[in-house]
Amino acid sequence: MRGMHSSGLSAHPNQEQRTENARVNLRQSMAYLLPYLWEFKGRVLLAILALLAAKGATLVMPWALKHIIDGVDASLAAPLVFPAFFVLFYGALRFGSVFFGEVRDALFSRVTEHAMRKIGLRVFNHLHSLELAFHLDRATGGISRDIERGTNGISFLMRFLMFNIVPTLFEILMVAIIFAAAFSIWYALITVVAVAVYIIFTIFTTEWRNKFVREANQADSTTSTRAIDSLLNYETVKYFNNEKYEAETYDRFLANWETAKLKNRMSLLALNSGQALIIALAITAMMWMAAQSVLNKEMTLGDLAMINAYMIQLFIPLNFLGFVYREIRRSLTDLENMLALLKRDASIQNAGDAQPLVIARGDIHWRDVGFGYHPERPIVQQFNLHIPAGSKVAIVGSSGAGKSTLARLLYRFYDIQSGSIEIDGQDIRRVTLDSLRRAIAIVPQDTVLFNTSIRANIAYGNPQASDEQITRAIKMAHLEHFISSLPQGDQTLVGERGLKVSGGEKQRIAIARVLLKGAPILIFDEATSALDSQSESAILEAMREVATGHTTLVIAHRLSTIVDADQIVVMDKGCVIEQGTHSQLLELHGRYAQMWALQQQDEK
Known part of the structure; x- marks a missing residue:
């Protein structure tokens, strides 16, 4: 019999130590x-x-x-x-x-x-x-x-x-x-x-x-x-x-x-x-x-x-x-x-005087933000970033640099330890969680689907949406051809956690879901990192169409997917080390230029 770690038979994670x-x-x-x-x-x-x-x-x-x-x-x-x-x-x-x-x-x-x-x-x-x-x-x-x-x-x-x-x-x-x-x-x-x-x-x-x-x-x-x-x-x-x-x-x-x-x-x-x-x-x-x-x-x-x-x-x-x-x-x-x-009280709650978030333009500011999942290991330090309303800003950096953490902080899945995050001048800790999260839509790196039909998964973006709205979202996400190829069409079951659907199809479903939500702020969290080149090209086109007129944050691993961004922010160890357009960053001959050269060489 193979040797086993002692942790393999540890106590039930939900069985917390009880006091009297x-x-x-x-x-x-x-x-x-x-x-x-x-x-x-x-x-x-x-x-x-x-x-x-x-x-x-x-x-x-x-x-x-x-x-x-x-x-x-x-x-x-x-x-x-x-x-x-x-x-x-x-x-x-x-x-x-x-x-x-x-x-x-x-x-x-x-x-x-x-x-x-x-x-x-x-x-x-x-x-x-x-x-x-x-x-x-x-x-x-x-x-x-x-x-x-x-x-x-x-x-x-x-x-x-x-x-x-x-x-x-x-x-x-x-x-x-x-x-x-x-x-x-x-x-x-x-x-x-x-x-x-x-x-x-x-x-x-x-x-x-x-x-x-x-x-x-x-x-x-x-x-x-x-x-x-x-x-x-x-x-x-x-x-x-x-x-x-x-x-x-x-x-x-x-x-x-x-x-x-x-x-x-x-x-x-x-x-x-x-x-x-x-x-x-x-x-x-x-x-x-x-x-x-x-x-x-x-x-x-x-x-x-x-x-x-x-x-x-x-x-x-x-x-x-x-x-x-x-x-x-x-x-x-x-x-x-x-x-x-x-x-157990939720650590993330509405403030006593919280008001609904009012989106006038969709301007986002990170001001001197500090955060760490553990106090002894800070992830983001003195982080400053401005995403003007309607613009597309991309964040790149090595693994562990804190890119995806920014999206979690914007959603208020965690509270920052210092500084502030503001949307149209409103600190997100002073607005209601429901209104904040209603204003943001995300296409994650790994889209998890419910074990229901494709149509039901898309409708999850807005359960009150009409059939016409769902159909329009399917068209805008370029899902029509894929759905028409299925014997059961959009009533096809995706399997538990979406395992019966390929990566590119899952991302299109995620984009359709985001479209249906109709949020003014969009986040694409490495949405194409797990896709092949053909699927990536199709998803990128859909992402560009969806992002038009929205304040968009793109967290990217492949630099080729964000060359059209209005601003590209390079992160390292939770800090901004470079910022500019694609061409400006290449002229700096810094970290971004090195990353670009390495990825271009890998793709040859």
Whole structure:
């Protein structure tokens, strides 16, 4: 087996170290869920009434059963009509307990599903509001599992906490009162003591095994993340013949998951066995006492049957109470990651007094801008650049010079650490993010497409666009010939991440999408660097047509693509070292001239 880096089995990226303050408890969870419940307070109240009716029928059933048995006991000489009434009454009670329970579930299901929808949407919107750095650092597969388990946990809490724990405790109290009033205080005492021991045992044992639940969840998330990451990089795996390596790595994650699951199952065995022992001892003691009372003529057979029926009825919800408590603890554990996402504030937010960006001309200024992804490693230093409205400015430089970072800063994916970036004199940190990003459109180096049709991907630039506008964008991006060659035309699916479409076609789709957005400021981020010469020529022509009348920033690797720029800026280590037109820079015989000579030589 190949040697593996220790980092290959690192902790799930989404499993941040939790402080005690970050842990969620039952009170916090209910405070979070109550507003969603209160939206349908009428349904909730009706569900509670149905619950009370179902519990009432359940509590009366053993009493009716006692009278049926006593009614057919010849030694008590009961009239025939008496047990007949209770037989019918018992049947009605049994139907009522099930019917009202179903009514309760039907009424409350809408509340639960609506709450899951609202919470799921809230988490989804919040994730989109977080900064780019968050999404680059986090693992999508793990986040997906966190959200899935979190929403399922919310559903469980809303459904079972309200309609199982509280009603079960109420039922236990009522049975104890019935035992004390009808028979002896000892029956009530055994019931209360058994329930108290059961609850204490369940709480302590569940707290002990909660660490195994956490380990199993973390192993599940890391395994899922690894599988998704490997499948998303399918081509890379094939390029390096690393199928065996991927399988070995994945198997190690699965082995961790298997071990964690085994610990979880064994601890569950201890919990369930202890609970069953407590219940068995309580039932044995009560049935022993009841049997002795029947033999001593202190009780009837109906009384014995009623005690047995009540204990059976208690056994089922009491056993279920243990399951519910375990699931509540698991649900609270599952909620931690999801609520941690919601509690995380976006580092890029609108300023308190932010106003919509007003584009008068489209003038862009970088003034003494300083920025670094890490404080100890600055990327852009004292950067100054002016892009006049309607002009085309190109930025060139070696890899790592900070070219693409400028586009990210203009979009406000990151905030600068010093200086300012202004559009028509408005600092982009003082305008709303929505208006800023609506004013800018980009054709990236690697266009990522949704796994839908070509037309749907183009329409993504403006979901409200008419069919005529989409068709016009297709024509302007010179996509007509390509689309007409496809059997399904513009309804052809592009595949996951656009893998079924070539680089040049993807860039044309990106240009059509930009056209549809209709933004006054355009960015072309090395949009032709991955294309062959023929595709590059076609894309360049489309780019020139699109850029007409727009303020345009072109980040380029191939200098031949930007010779027509109004200004060319040469960057090195985050600073401007040369600036001018193509011909002016060649006359300087500086860095640009060297880069031009090297690229011309390579193309020969």
